[in-house]
Amino acid sequence: MAAVETISLATCEQDPALYNERMRAMKDAIELLSGKWKFCILLNLYNYGTMRFKDLQETSTGITPKVLSKELQELEENLLITRTVNNTKPVTVSYALTPHAIETQPVINALVEFGLKHRTKIKGNYLAQPPVGTPA
Amino acid sequence: MAAVETISLATCEQDPALYNERMRAMKDAIELLSGKWKFCILLNLYNYGTMRFKDLQETSTGITPKVLSKELQELEENLLITRTVNNTKPVTVSYALTPHAIETQPVINALVEFGLKHRTKIKGNYLAQPPVGTPA
């Protein structure tokens, strides 16, 4: 109970307006990108470029067509991806990132970095002592 | 429908192992930090340093005690915050960030930056033309 240090940054405590603006911006971002799949889809598109519906369904392991469809619509409405219907025999649809989607890359990178560090961090701690919520 | 460019990065298509590792890390991070309040709480603690339960309830506008309690427990289990019971008359509890929580700062900053840019971006587009999902 004793050996855990704490930190305090208090970056913009002295500027409430700036703080509120940043808080609102963060809530905007969360509302837009939260959920189980949005970042996953974006990362796939970053990696593979243009993809079709089925490609995304396969790379986003576990997603169902309905959910994928909904996620894609939301991303399109927010101008992060484009949807293009191709004039092929069984109709195909291509999805790709918009230039605006580049703005999400720092978020994705930060999430990945945190995930990598956190996994090693947690691993060690959980081996040393069980998580706090453990019954007894 | 025509004027929207697309981009393609295809950063690590040639290294599936690295890609999968990054994907898993991102999913870890999402599982841990997703939700309506986690980032909000972390940002508050960044800004104000040590806070008590009631402080957090007031700055995280809209949150109920039950939800706040749960979010705090999860953050504590994941070693992002510490919980300290103070020996005061009506007992008080202090919450603070752990050093490990510093790793979340790039994520938070990236989210804030994206939120700021996205708001201006979307504003203009929505004024020019309604979002895609509009009935008619």
Next chain:
DNA sequence: CTGGATCCTAACTGATACTG
């Protein structure tokens, strides 16, 4: 192949009241 329709459940969220 794309993805909508339907149904369903677990989880999240909220309001209120209550206890140590």
Next chain:
DNA sequence: CAGTATCAGTTAGGATCCAG
């Protein structure tokens, strides 16, 4: 002050089926 208990509403997400 710091929560937990209870009750209730909403929703995200999944399973399955089917249509263009």
